[in-house]
Amino acid sequence: MAEQFTKSMARNIYYGGGFFFFLLLIGLTVDTMLDLPKRDHRENITIAVAQGKKHWEDNNCIGCHSLLGEGAYFAPELGNVFQRRGGGDEETFKQFLISWMGVQPLPIPGRRKMPQFHLSKQEINELAEFLIWTSRINNNDWPPNIEG
Amino acid sequence: MKYTSQQVAKPYFVFALILFVGQILFGLAMGAQYISGDFLFPYIPFNVARMVHTNLLIVWLLFGFMGAAYYLVPEESNTELHSPLLARISFWVFAAAGVATILGYLLVPYSRLAEITYNDLLPTMGREFLEQPTITKIGIVIVCLAFVYNIGMTILKGRKTVINMVLITGLIGLAVFFLFSFYNPSNLVLDKYFWWWVVHLWVEGVWELILGAILAFVLIKVTGVDREVIEKWLYVVIALALISGLIGMGHHYYWIGPGKYWLWMGSIFSALEPVPFFMMVMFAFKVVKQRRHEHKNQVATLWALGTAVMAFLGAGIWGFIHTLAPVNYYTHGSQLTAAHGHLAFFGAYAMIVMTIISYAMPILRGRPQGNPRTAQRLEKFAFWTMCISMIGITLALTAAGAGQIALQRLPEAGKALSFMNTQEKLIPFYWVREVFGLVFFVGLIAYLSSFFVGKTDKLANA
Numbered sequence: 001m002a003e004q005f006t007k008s009m010a011r012n013i014y015y016g017g018g019f020f021f022f023l024l025l026i027g028l029t030v031d032t033m034l035d036l037p038k039r040d041h042r043e044n045i046t047i048a049v050a051q052g053k054k055h056w057e058d059n060n061c062i063g064c065h066s067l068l069g070e071g072a073y074f075a076p077e078l079g080n081v082f083q084r085r086g087g088g089d090e091e092t093f094k095q096f097l098i099s100w101m102g103v104q105p106l107p108i109p110g111r112r113k114m115p116q117f118h119l120s121k122q123e124i125n126e127l128a129e130f131l132i133w134t135s136r137i138n139n140n141d142w143p144p145n146i147e148g
Numbered sequence: 149m150k151y152t153s154q155q156v157a158k159p160y161f162v163f164a165l166i167l168f169v170g171q172i173l174f175g176l177a178m179g180a181q182y183i184s185g186d187f188l189f190p191y192i193p194f195n196v197a198r199m200v201h202t203n204l205l206i207v208w209l210l211f212g213f214m215g216a217a218y219y220l221v222p223e224e225s226n227t228e229l230h231s232p233l234l235a236r237i238s239f240w241v242f243a244a245a246g247v248a249t250i251l252g253y254l255l256v257p258y259s260r261l262a263e264i265t266y267n268d269l270l271p272t273m274g275r276e277f278l279e280q281p282t283i284t285k286i287g288i289v290i291v292c293l294a295f296v297y298n299i300g301m302t303i304l305k306g307r308k309t310v311i312n313m314v315l316i317t318g319l320i321g322l323a324v325f326f327l328f329s330f331y332n333p334s335n336l337v338l339d340k341y342f343w344w345w346v347v348h349l350w351v352e353g354v355w356e357l358i359l360g361a362i363l364a365f366v367l368i369k370v371t372g373v374d375r376e377v378i379e380k381w382l383y384v385v386i387a388l389a390l391i392s393g394l395i396g397m398g399h400h401y402y403w404i405g406p407g408k409y410w411l412w413m414g415s416i417f418s419a420l421e422p423v424p425f426f427m428m429v430m431f432a433f434k435v436v437k438q439r440r441h442e443h444k445n446q447v448a449t450l451w452a453l454g455t456a457v458m459a460f461l462g463a464g465i466w467g468f469i470h471t472l473a474p475v476n477y478y479t480h481g482s483q484l485t486a487a488h489g490h491l492a493f494f495g496a497y498a499m500i501v502m503t504i505i506s507y508a509m510p511i512l513r514g515r516p517q518g519n520p521r522t523a524q525r526l527e528k529f530a531f532w533t534m535c536i537s538m539i540g541i542t543l544a545l546t547a548a549g550a551g552q553i554a555l556q557r558l559p560e561a562g563k564a565l566s567f568m569n570t571q572e573k574l575i576p577f578y579w580v581r582e583v584f585g586l587v588f589f590v591g592l593i594a595y596l597s598s599f600f601v602g603k604t605d606k607l608a609n610a
Contacts, residue, residue, distance in 0.1 A: 005380075006380070007310075007376060007379055007380040007383065010380045010381075010383035010384050010387065011310075011383050013383070013384070013387040014383045014384075014386055014387035014390070017387050017390060017391040018386075018387065018390040018391070018394075021390060021391050021394040021395055022390075022394055024394070024395060025394045025395060025397065028395070028409075028410075028413070029341075032341070032401075032406045032407060032410075035406075035407045036337060036338070036341075036405065036406065039337070039405055039406070039407065040335060040336075040337040040338075040405050042335050045334055045335060049334070050334035053334050053336060053339075054271060054334075056274065057262075057271065057273055057274025057275060057332075058258070058259045058262045058267070058273070058274055059258060059259050059274070060195050060196075060199065060258040060273075060274050060279060061195075061274070062195075062274065062275060062276045063193075063194065063195025063196070063198050063199055063258075063276075063279070064193075064194050064195045064198075066481045067336070068336075068340070068403055068404045068405075069403050069404075069480040069481030070276060070340065070404065070481060071276050071481070072194070072195065072198050072276070073481060073482065073483060073485065073486055074178075074181070074182070074194050074195075074198070075194075075567075076566075076567040076568065077481060077567065105189065105190070109186065110184055110185055110186060111185045111186065112181070112185030112186070112194070112568070112571075113185060113186050113189040113190070113193065113194075115189075115190060115193050115195075115257075117259070130336075133336075134336055137336070137337060137404075137405050138405065139403045139404055139405050140402060140403055140408060140411065142402070142403035142477060142480060143403075143480075143481075143557070144477060144478060144557050144558070145557065145559070145560060145561045145564050146561045146564075147556050147557075147561070147564045147565065147566055147567060147570075148556075148567060
């Protein structure tokens with residue numbers, strides 16, 4: 001590196017740059033927090049949705065599935081499973097989820113296996129509520145198509 | 149070794165490598181499950197294997213970082229470690245907590261683990277990489293506090309070199325940002341937004357400071373190049389890492405709820421994220437070229453150069469490939485993400501830990517000029533085997549990702565294949581990945597063996 005570029009200049013860029021961009025991140029975060037209620041529709045987070053998220057976490061669903069593209073890539077994306085498997089109809093989706101989770105693990109040799117989680121009907125309904133709420137987050141229209 | 153208290157690093161390094169072996173074994177099991185879906189089911193379902201694989205990675209890297217700090221901080225500070233006893237106690241606490249947590253994952257269903265650890269009191273479990281029971285997370289915080297306190301006190305009473313200051317900043321950041329793991333609101337968007345404050349601000353933020361500091365330390369030692377030169381480079385690298393990486397976090401905010409401006413903000417800044425890694429490559433090679441002496445521990449220099457190159461490829465190039473929002477729209481959450489994850493974590497973090505181990509372990513074992521020649525030769529073989537096979541894994545996953553995008557993401561609805569049908573078509577790529585995984589395991593065995601060979605050689609440092 002050029003001789004006129006000294007260590008103290010490099011140090012100032014580190015401290016100054018790090019500090020400035022951290023402040024910028026805080027500022028953007030505040031702005032995002034003000035903007036998010038319009039996009040996540042938190043007014044629709046009912047007790048059932050919150051309970052559903054808890055079941056989602058307690059059974060480590062993210063260990064195989066992705067949700068809004070994050071998680072593991074071993075099993076299908078579930079951010080839009082409400083549209084894919086329920087056709088956008090809440091009752092259809094809940095019925096589907098209850099029967100689907102009831103028959104796991106599918107007895108097909110060689111197929112990836114989803115464990116049987118022994119959830120009650122109410123718990124599955126709550127899980128469905130959570131996935132329905134999730135599917136309605138304004139997330140810039142991801143995924144590109146229904147297959148997730 | 150200048151100070152006897154540096155010896156506390158040894159168990160940290162040894163335990164890190166033991167966990168590393170576990171990580172790879174579970175990786176191989178998952179690789180097999182990608183080929184034959186019911187492999188090991190119901191004994192080890194995929195989600196359990198993945199949790200063990202990723203958590204072991206995180207924990208062994210933390211052990212590695214701690215060992216690195218305990219080794220290099222006393223030497224940099226010109227003083228004994230503040231409290232070797234505290235370091236030894238926290239080692240056992242951390243090791244016990246780590247082993248208990250992994251056993252918990254393996255022995256009981258996850259929901260049961262949540263129950264018996266009273267997750268309901270403060271629910272933090274069930275989120276990717278943060279699967280640890282809340283009680284374990286609290287343990288991690290306590291261990292980190294004890295660690296940062298010990299290292300901080302050592303630096304306070306001793307010489308405050310640039311390496312020390314950068315390292316302690318990184319370590320404090322590591323501890324502080326981990327606190328976001330306790331924030332788990334029922335609003336998924338907020339949950340995800342701040343989840344990244346742990347995950348991104350670790351691996352694309354403060355961990356880069358730790359990486360830079362360790363690399364700079366090893367380069368000073370093996371090349372004898374003037375500290376002033378190396379410190380200037382270190383500042384440049386980490387400055388660019390923070391400048392690009394902090395707002396670069398935006399690349400995680402494209403599709404999880406936050407507003408549209410993150411699309412271009414994230415794209416611009418994360419497009420700059422390869423720059424510090426490129427500078428690191430330049431820096432490492434330049435310094436080695438200007439070396440003032442021939443250190444007999446050649447393989448440590450190889451690791452130092454290797455980590456710079458592999459980090460640039462994995463974090464820099466493979467990150468850039470899918471970081472721009474219009475590209476990421478199609479690649480997000482595909483096997484391409486997995487490709488990037490593997491090469492980046494291995495190149496940047498697994499390799500920096502092996503770099504410091506390669507340099508420090510021989511010294512801790514009474515071989516100041518490095519391991520005997522046979523051992524170094526085997527370690528070099530291991531280095532190349534692991535690096536090449538990891539590139540093989542990455543290329544296989546990249547091809548799988550490209551296939552997945554072409555079959556499942558790009559076609560319009562109706563023409564696109566379903567996720568499960570797509571995965572079936574990708575099995576040949578998963579075979580390639582698994583074979584490279586096995587080669588990697590051979591490299592790892594060779595690496596571990598290198599610690600035990602060459603004892604009968606005429607000592608290089610005699």
